[in-house]
Every structure is written in structure tokens, then in C-alpha cells.
Amino acid sequence: MRSVVIGGGHLAYFAVTALREIDPKGRIVVIEFTSEKVEMIKKTFPYAEAVLSSIEGVEEYISGNRFLIDVLVSATDSDALNLRYAKHSIRNNVPIVIAILNNPLNEPIFVRENVKYVVNPYKTITSKIKEIVGKFEVNVIYEFSKIDGGIYAIKIEDAKTLRKVRSFILKNDAPFFVLSADKRIRAGSVEDVQIGDVVYVSSHGREIRGLLKKMGGLES
Amino acid sequence: MDVSVVFPSRNRERHVRRAVRTAFRARHVKEVIVVDGGSSDNTIDVALKEGAKVIVQSNLVYPGKGVAMRDGAYLSSGDIVVFVDVDVANLTPDFIEKLYTPIIQGEAEFVKGCFERAAGRVTELVAKPLLRMFYPELAKFRQPLSGEIAGLREVFYQVGFESGWGVDVGLLIDLYEMGVKIVEADLGFKEHDMKPLHALTDMAYQVAEAILKRAIRDGKIDEVWAREYISTIGKMDLGGAGFA
Numbered sequence: 001m002r003s004v005v006i007g008g009g010h011l012a013y014f015a016v017t018a019l020r021e022i023d024p025k026g027r028i029v030v031i032e033f034t035s036e037k038v039e040m041i042k043k044t045f046p047y048a049e050a051v052l053s054s055i056e057g058v059e060e061y062i063s064g065n066r067f068l069i070d071v072l073v074s075a076t077d078s079d080a081l082n083l084r085y086a087k088h089s090i091r092n093n094v095p096i097v098i099a100i101l102n103n104p105l106n107e108p109i110f111v112r113e114n115v116k117y118v119v120n121p122y123k124t125i126t127s128k129i130k131e132i133v134g135k136f137e138v139n140v141i142y143e144f145s146k147i148d149g150g151i152y153a154i155k156i157e158d159a160k161t162l163r164k165v166r167s168f169i170l171k172n173d174a175p176f177f178v179l180s181a182d183k184r185i186r187a188g189s190v191e192d193v194q195i196g197d198v199v200y201v202s203s204h205g206r207e208i209r210g211l212l213k214k215m216g217g218l219e220s
Numbered sequence: 221m222d223v224s225v226v227f228p229s230r231n232r233e234r235h236v237r238r239a240v241r242t243a244f245r246a247r248h249v250k251e252v253i254v255v256d257g258g259s260s261d262n263t264i265d266v267a268l269k270e271g272a273k274v275i276v277q278s279n280l281v282y283p284g285k286g287v288a289m290r291d292g293a294y295l296s297s298g299d300i301v302v303f304v305d306v307d308v309a310n311l312t313p314d315f316i317e318k319l320y321t322p323i324i325q326g327e328a329e330f331v332k333g334c335f336e337r338a339a340g341r342v343t344e345l346v347a348k349p350l351l352r353m354f355y356p357e358l359a360k361f362r363q364p365l366s367g368e369i370a371g372l373r374e375v376f377y378q379v380g381f382e383s384g385w386g387v388d389v390g391l392l393i394d395l396y397e398m399g400v401k402i403v404e405a406d407l408g409f410k411e412h413d414m415k416p417l418h419a420l421t422d423m424a425y426q427v428a429e430a431i432l433k434r435a436i437r438d439g440k441i442d443e444v445w446a447r448e449y450i451s452t453i454g455k456m457d458l459g460g461a462g463f464a
Binding site for chain 2: 079080083084105106109
């Protein structure tokens with residue numbers, strides 16, 4: 001696999017490490033803008049090729065190598081650059097284009113610009129805190145990258161919620177398991193779900209949004 | 221030559237519609253970019269509806285004017301990039317055109333806007349004295365902290381952007397040191413909200429820091445001496461109960 005990672009900061013560090021794990025024999029090119037960082041990249045990732053480039057030189061590199069790149073990860077410290085490089089790579093038919101966000105608030109903007117794979121490293125902060133503190137009705141635990149859907153936690157606070165969640169699971173044949181108030185994990189019949197449980201259900205986004213609408217909103 | 225207009229903005233729903241529409245009416249303008257600082261109002265939606273490109277600044281620490289300007293420059297595609305405050309009450313296409321006309325005419329690569337009103341307090345009390353000490357050639361600029369600037373896009377890609385309020389004076393010094401052709405353009409009258417005095421402390425600090433950092437970098441201050449001098453100030457006996 002031939003991968004290009006743009007950026008030399010900590011976002012890029014995790015991207016390069018992951019790509020190396022996926023394909024230890026693959027070729028990884030890391031593009032950076034300052035010679036100091038290029039030297040650091042050479043030391044940190046001796047198996048990768050470090051390239052010094054200007055801001056606009058990156059686009060020329062992508063265009064010139066578009067038939068050779070399998071995966072491009074844009075992981076600079078500027079979301080403006082990440083958006084620009086992601087869009088340029090998509091226009092150049094790079095098969096897999098991934099943008100890593102510095103600011104989670106930019107996720108809808110990247111999605112609107114048709115960047116399919118957007119990594120929001122901060123996404124779990126909200127869901128983790130809500131899950132730990134337990135103050136939520138519906139919580140996004142994990143969102144799938146390749147389809148609209150994920151794993152959602154729903155707290156069964158009352159009989160009405162219980163009824164709606166049971167009906168949702170049965171209607172959609174949705175896989176689920178339950179974390180009970182005494183911290184035990186159960187999988188089984190939907191009839192066993194009780195008030196006080198947290199139901200972890202996997203679903204397509206469109207369906208879960210329908211449920212959430214009925215329940216009066218999403219806390220994510 | 222195509223022009224990109226960038227508006228750094230935060231919670232400026234009230235101003236953004238008019239600003240974007242006005243910018244699109246200026247000649248040569250091909251795109252308008254709003255760089256949002258994490259607004260809690262409808263700034264983003266309004267800007268999108270008006271046809272602007274929108275990005276939220278990469279680092280949400282506020283004030284992050286420099287981060288916003290950097291992201292705006294990076295997202296732009298025009299030959300010339302113009303930065304204008306979104307809340308200029310009397311913004312007109314002519315106001316914006318005056319900023320980039322010297323570049324189109326080949327008289328400059330970077331233009332600093334200035335106004336008829338007196339310069340601000342941080343400009344007069346912090347920026348100008350420090351510039352006179354370390355960069356006397358730049359002390360002639362009437363408003364070295366003006367946020368209304370224009371430059372060739374390629375020029376902005378060759379410098380670093382300070383993250384906060386030091387960005388404007390930092391760009392001025394760095395571009396001057398690079399030998400970029402700089403002129404000051406009189407934009408006429410600017411109707412703009414004045415910041416309260418207490419809000420200027422951070423701004424003054426960041427402006428001073430940006431200038432002093434460059435003075436050290438350019439060998440105008442000996443860093444070791446500066447550190448020793450500053451440490452002696454910390455040990456000074458100020459008498460009484462100290463500062464009020």
C-alpha cells in the first residue's frame with residue numbers, strides 16, 4: 001500500500017503509526033512544511049520517506065502521483081489546509097482520502113464538502129463524559145466510518161422510553177445488549193430490558209434518528 | 221487577478237450577511253471566506269446562505285485572530301487575499317477595492333489599510349514606541365495594527381502567523397524583513413466598535429510579545445541580556461504593599 005500523510009504534528013504521528021501497523025511493508029510518504037520538522041520525522045519514522053514541501057507544492061505532489069497513491073491522510077494543524085488537500089485528492093481520484101480534524105466543529109463543513117472519511121479525534125470526549133457521569137438519554141458511542149450508522153446507548157428512564165426502545169429493536173431487528181444498573185452486561189430477549197438499564201443498540205443512522213425524534217431529541 | 225476576501229468572525233450574525241454581500245460586489249472578487257471562531261449564534265449558517273466558504277478556525281482558543289487569518293489564507297484560492305473585519309459598519313465595495321488596487325497595479329505585494337480616525341490606544345502606546353525602537357522604518361505606518369490588509373497569496377504562504385492579536389504587526393515586520401514591497405492605503409473613514417480599556421491588556425501584551433520576539437530573532441535585542449534584565453525587574457523592591 002502506498003500512503004501519503006500530510007503534516008508532521010501529533011495527528012500525523014498517529015496516522016503514520018496506524019498505516020505502518022496495517023501494512024509494515026507499505027510505502028509511507030510524510031509531507032511537511034518546515035525543514036526542522038522534516039528532520040524530526042526522519043528520526044521518528046525511519047521507515048517513512050519525509051518530504052519538504054511548500055503549501056502549494058503538496059497539491060502538485062498529489063496531482064503528479066495520483067496514480068500511485070492508495071491512501072492520503074491530511075493531518076496538518078490547519079483544518080483549512082486539511083479540507084483543501086482532501087478536496088484536491090478527491091478531485092484527483094485518490095481511492096481513500098482521510099481528513100483528521102483539529103477542530104471538531106468543522107466536521108459538518110467537511111461532510112458538506114463531500115469529504116467522506118473525516119476523523120474527529122475529539123468525538124469521544126462528549127460521549128465518554130456522558131457515559132461515565134450517566135446524564136444522558138441517548139448517547140453516540142461509536143459511529144461507523146463507511147456507512148451512516150453506529151452504536152448508541154439509550155438510558156431507559158421510564159416506561160414510555162422502555163416501550164419505544166423495545167418496539168424499535170423488534171421492528172428493526174437491531175442487535176443490542178444491556179448494561180444493568182448493577183453493572184452487569186446482558187444479551188438476550190428484548191422483554192428482559194428493564195427501567196434503569198442502559199441499552200446499547202446498533203443501527204443505521206436514519207432509523208435511530210427516527211427513534212430519537214419520537215423520544216424528543218438526541219444527546220450526542 | 222482574482223481576489224479572495226477573508227472575514228475572521230465570531231458571533232457576528234448581525235454583520236456577516238452585509239459583509240459577505242458587500243465583498244461579492246467588489247471587482248475581481250471570486251470568493252468570500254468566513255473563518256468562524258466558534259460562534260454560538262447563526263454566523264455560519266448566514267455566511268453559507270450568502271455563498272461564502274466557511275471554516276471554523278483550527279484552534280478554538282480565543283482570541284485566535286491569527287489562527288483565523290492563517291486558515292483563511294490557506295483556504296483561499298485567489299491571487300490576492302484581502303482581510304477585513306466583519307463588523308466594519310460602513311463597509312463598501314470601494315473600501316475593499318482600495319485595499320488591493322495597489323497590488324493589481326503592481327505597486328505593492330502587501331497593503332496595510334489605514335483610516336482617517338486616530339490610531340487606537342494599543343497602537344499609540346505599545347506598537348509605535350516598540351517599532352520606533354527596533355524597526356524605525358515601520359514606525360511611519362499610521363496604523364501598524366490595522367486588520368484591514370491585502371497581499372499576494374503566495375506572500376502569505378511564506379510567513380508564520382502569530383496566533384492572537386500579534387498577527388498584524390508580526391506580518392508587517394516579517395514581510396518587511398523578507399523584502400516584500402509594502403504600501404499603506406488610506407481607506408477613508410472606518411466606523412468600528414471600540415474595545416473597552418480593560419479588554420486591551422491581552423491585546424497589548426500579545427502585540428508587544430510579537431514585536432519583541434522578532435527583535436530578538438533579528439538580533440536587535442540580546443536575548444540573554446533581556447532575560448537577565450527582566451528577572452531583575454521581578455526582584456525589584458517596589459515598596460509598600462505592592463501594586464494596587
